[in-house]
Amino acid sequence: MVIHSLKPLIVLGVAAAAAVLILLSRKRPNTREFWSILAGAVNFFIVLSMAPDVLAGNTLEIVLMSFAPGLSMTLRVDALGLMFALTASFLWILTTIYSIGYMRSLNEHAQTRYFACFAGAVSATMGAAFAGNLLALYLFYELITMITYPLVSHKDTPEAYAGGKKYITYLLGTSKLFLLPAVVLTYVIAGTLEFSRTGILHGGDPVLLTVVYALFIAGFAKAAIMPLHNWLPSAMVAPTPVSALLHAVAVVKVGVFSILRVILYVFGTGTLKALGLGMVTAYVVSFTIITASVIALTKDNLKARLAYSTISQLSYIVLGAALLTPSGITGGVIHITNHAFAKITLFFCAGSIYAVAHKSNISEMSGIGRKLPWTMVAFSIAVLGMIGAPPAGGFATKWYIAVGTMEAGSMVILLVLLASTVLNAAYFLPIVYTAFFRESQEARGHHGHGDELHHDAHHEDIKENPYIAVPLVISAIGSLALGFYPDVLLSFIRGIL
């Protein structure tokens, strides 16, 4: 049943209003941050309040305007969008608290611009989650690109500008060159852009449909499928909370979320099966999964390693859906949230290490686990989620996708899955080992030279910042909780399949 509701619009409006209020209270940092937290909390509860209706099989809808038959601006909340919105809005609250600790302890400049753009980015992400058709999705997709540019280039250094330029070039270039024609062609072929559970592209010239599909996949470069992934590692010049929320949750997930929308709601599994495109997609993303993991192995910079891990994990989500089987789709969809919680924890931890210990390379992190116990325990929990080991949420993902490969009858993909699990372990476990079991350089120096004063001075320097530690512990717990209660996510699946 379709329920007409203003709620989706209010969610967008609250975050957008927060951006304005943040700009207005630039002189009073505490008030400014209060707006962020308040908007985050309000948003989360409004999104949550839509859950009962959506889980009961309804959709909430508001048509903002209509230009022509089949061409309208519509916000529609269904199970897939709601799950994504819940994840993003919850993690926004955590990220805001974390940002306060991070930005203030590093004394970062232009914090007003930072928080305002952040709120704007969340608003646009909610818009993408609630987009009822391709037009609205395209609109919010583009807005996210533009509004996150100041966040990527935040540091105003040549390196930051270079990263930002790459970011804009990749994301805007692909969306203009591939996505826009894909949307237009869809309209020309189908006569509508509204999402439908059965897809809107039925029949038609198979070559043309294949072209449109390829344009979509290439156009959503936010999903970082190789070879259009290179912007993501470069975007790591951004402050860590940006990498955490945007480049592990909001921005990149909008990319994969959009691809899921196209696979499930524009083409529909039936059309894709008939065209034989599911398996092709699966192979393409399998390549990304393996290659990105191998590159991650070679990175000593923690954020760079996390970035390549993200590239690999995003392709899991697409892989699940591309299998076009119920279990595969389930695995892909729930991985949006599972990966979000685990990866944001990892980024939070990387930021914590950088903000309090000023270290960004893994080789320098020997023994850091003893100085930052909360951080590194949370890190270890999140690593479990990444590897897909029980009891973390990632296990459910792996399980469902593995079952999906069986349903699809593809041994190759199953092997890819297993190989990537090994690779995940290979690039994450050494970090945990280094942090807890390797002696720190200072300690080694201490044994060698007996310089106790020097050691103590260092030891005192490094203390966990509660604003930073609390959010990352919560997100780690969240990651575990999703493993213990997979039904939370699975209940959304009923509304999608």
Add this chain to the structure above:
Amino acid sequence: MMDLLASLPVLSIIIFLPAVGALVIIFAAGKDDDDFVRWLALGFSLAVCVISLYLPLTFDYNNPDLQWVERAVWSERLGIGYFLGVDGISLLLVLLTTFTAVVCVLASWADIRFKLRGYMAMLLLTETFSLGVFMAVDMFLFYVFWEAVLIPMVFIIGIWGGNRRLYSAIKFFLFTFLGSLFMLLGVIALYFYHGKATGVYTFDSTVLLNYALPADAQFWIFIAFFLGFAVKVPLFPLHTWLPDAHTEAPTAGSIVLAAVLLKLGTYGFLRFSLPLLPDASATLAPVMTAVSIFAVIYGALVTLAQKDMKKVVAYSSVSHMGFVMLGIFALNAEGLKGGVLQMINHGISTGALFLFVGMIYERTHDRVIGSYSGLLKIMPFYGVCFLITVLSSMGLPVTNGFIGELFILIGAFKAYYLYAVFAVVGVLLGAVYLLWMYQRVFLGEFSYSGHEPLKDLCVREKLTALAFVILIFWIGLYPAPFLRVMDASLNKLVKTVEHKTSVSKGGSVSAVMIR
């Protein structure tokens, strides 16, 4: 009261009020009364702008035909009439013109330092004649206004322009005048063809519309019209006057040139070429589409190479107007709708870009991109408004440019798949050159090679800038009223073209081509 209002010749008032203003300025103001002249010009242009709002308020959205029609016989024997009317296609252009005039007066406030009386009078005359073109229904009257626009514009460029003003003014004059001569030939040919066949010699385009010309005559008249209209658009390779005229013209001259005068060309195609010459339009549509797309890409590539900000904006016009032509010659409802809307959008975005470039030029007399960096830090208000305009010009969603671009692309893809792919490349390049310019001028550490003080906008400048910003977001967020205005008239136009082509060719070849 309403009866009295309705009985007034509102179109004539709108057309000639600026001309009256020009006379008042010349005769009533003293030679050095510059402030008085400014306020007079602002007063008249504002009055026209406000009066023109009467049109959308009383517009009948369901009526596809001409409204507020005024007709008077001019020459009975020659079949010339003073025949005015506005429909859904021209209404928005009329409003754009009256709005632009106000902006131009404001942009010239401190920019023009000598012979201000003459300048303001010329500006107002340009407004009168442009409005005349958009409202004329009689083809002879149309031609008169069309040529008349040239005169004040040539003066504006030639007297108040930059260093190479004379060269640019003469080039502008020669190109457009020669083009117009061909158009006049076309009009006369049409007049005699119709006269011979029906015995009625008339320039009334509503009468000419009912007569199906033979296809070969249509072809040649189309070519003649094309030469006249395409120079104004301007389409490659008839565009070379444009960069010169734009760079040499004073700021307001560039604004009026971009926002209004270029639209005369595309409007000519819409108003006359399509309905009067439907067969030729349909037959030549693929050629026109190819030419348009070439203009889109060529314009964008040349823009990329420019070092002068004003040239960037000028060449980007070639690309953007190519886009408008692409929409028009898709010959379907979506494409036409996008084309008309994009005419308005281009007027707003490019007008604003010229305004902004003019603002910085007024401060430093330097338009070279490489001279600046990090301006956003020194002039934040200016920088943000400039950014919004850049985003609108490159068609970012929620700005006006997106809606127009989307409709044009839908229309183009419906008509010709393969051609339209190239148009997409143009869309991409459009984003590249504008963002690149913005990045170089506004981002990074502040530096400026000259030594003039750089201050952010004053109140007058802020108001002008905000007017554009509001329009950009209004059309971007709520385009429905703008689209609704043109719906009925464009649907009728599409039907006319389809019907006439199917009748004259037995519904075979050309009807298929329109699909």
